[in-house]
Amino acid sequence: GAGVSQTxxxxxTEKGKYVELRCDPIxxxxxxxxxxxxxxxxxxFLIYFQGxxxxxxxxxxxxxxxxxxxxxxVSTLKIQRTERxxxxxxxxxxxxxxxxxxxxxxxxxxxxxx
Amino acid sequence: AQTVTQSQPEMSVQxxxxxxxxxxxxxxxxxxxxxxxxxxxxxxxxxVIRQEAYKQxxxxxxxxxxxFQKAAKSxxxxxxxxxxxxxxxxxxxxxxxxxxxxxxxxxxxQLTVLP
Numbered sequence: 001g002a003g004v005s006q007t008x009x010x011x012x013t014e015k016g017k018y019v020e021l022r023c024d025p026i027x028x029x030x031x032x033x034x035x036x037x038x039x040x041x042x043x044x045f046l047i048y049f050q051g052x053x054x055x056x057x058x059x060x061x062x063x064x065x066x067x068x069x070x071x072x073x074v075s076t077l078k079i080q081r082t083e084r085x086x087x088x089x090x091x092x093x094x095x096x097x098x099x100x101x102x103x104x105x106x107x108x109x110x111x112x113x114x
Numbered sequence: 115a116q117t118v119t120q121s122q123p124e125m126s127v128q129x130x131x132x133x134x135x136x137x138x139x140x141x142x143x144x145x146x147x148x149x150x151x152x153x154x155x156x157x158x159x160x161x162v163i164r165q166e167a168y169k170q171x172x173x174x175x176x177x178x179x180x181x182f183q184k185a186a187k188s189x190x191x192x193x194x195x196x197x198x199x200x201x202x203x204x205x206x207x208x209x210x211x212x213x214x215x216x217x218x219x220x221x222x223x224q225l226t227v228l229p
Contacts, residue, residue: 031215042118042205042219043159056215091159093217100147100209103217107158 002027004106006092012112013082021077021109025094032075033103034067037089049075050098082113116141116208120220127196128228134181135191135223137206145211148182148189153222154202162204165189167211196227 005024013019025032031050035043045059049069057067064082069075079086089110093103117140127133139148150162165173165182172180177197181190193200206220 033216035217040222042207042221043217044219045216048215050215059216100211100215102149102161102164104161105151105159 004092004094004104006090006106006109008109009107010110010112012114014114015082015084017082017113019079019082019111021079021090021111023075023077023092023094023106025073025075025092026096026104029094029096029104030072031095031098031101031103032069033093033095034075034077035091035093037091037108039088043091046077079111082111084113087111087113116143116146116210116218118206118208118218118220120206120223122223123221124224124226126226126228127193129196129198131196132192132194133196133225135193135204135206135225137189137191137220139187139189139206139208141187141208141210143210143212147209147211148180149207149209149217150178150180150189150191151205151207151219152200152202153205154199159205163191193225198227198229201225201227 007022034046037043048056052072064080066078089108091108092106095101095103146167148165151159153159163175177194203222207217
């Protein structure tokens with residue numbers, strides 16, 4: 001079946017602008033995760049959804065970052081008033097069930113803030 | 115909080131040879147899961163192998179195997195018969211069996227397989 005998909009694959013924006021990054025998880029996966037990966041580093045956790053609700057948003061760096069998953073499937077990561085330091089690869093992953101199951105990653109969205 | 119350390123930023127190996135990538139972690143928990151993920155250049159992260167901490171037997175997946183030493187908090191990855199397609203960044207990752215669901219990653223090891 002289809003894997004995790006993310007759009008757009010690349011996003012270039014100007015400092016101060018608003019951006020939305022989309023993630024479409026594997027069909028049937030109830031858990032969805034967002035991570036941020038800086039160049040040459042491992043991914044860092046941002047937020048975890050179980051169904052429609054954010055079960056853990058402790059990784060969001062500040063209130064400019066927000067994510068939703070209104071119907072328990074597709075999720076959107078929203079970044080307001082972007083800063084150059086927000087430039088990174090944003091990865092989405094999904095997993096089945098509620099336990100510590102294997103997370104399957106999408107190809108990522110590379111965000112560049114000029 | 116858990117931490118994962120990969121002390122080898124870069125490694126190289128000749129095609130068909132064997133290479134071992136190191137990973138250590140720190141946790142106060144007794145039950146957890148460990149993973150190795152592979153991220154080829156400009157491609158997405160894929161799972162290589164998974165190990166449950168309660169299992170004493172080391173996981174294997176074809177040419178990939180782990181050496182899990184729970185007391186030493188060590189989780190190394192051995193790649194046998196290395197292939198050019200194994201060239202990638204390899205990340206070690208930890209997840210708790212408790213309520214937290216986020217993966218904690220190491221900083222990665224860039225492996226290059228030389229022809």
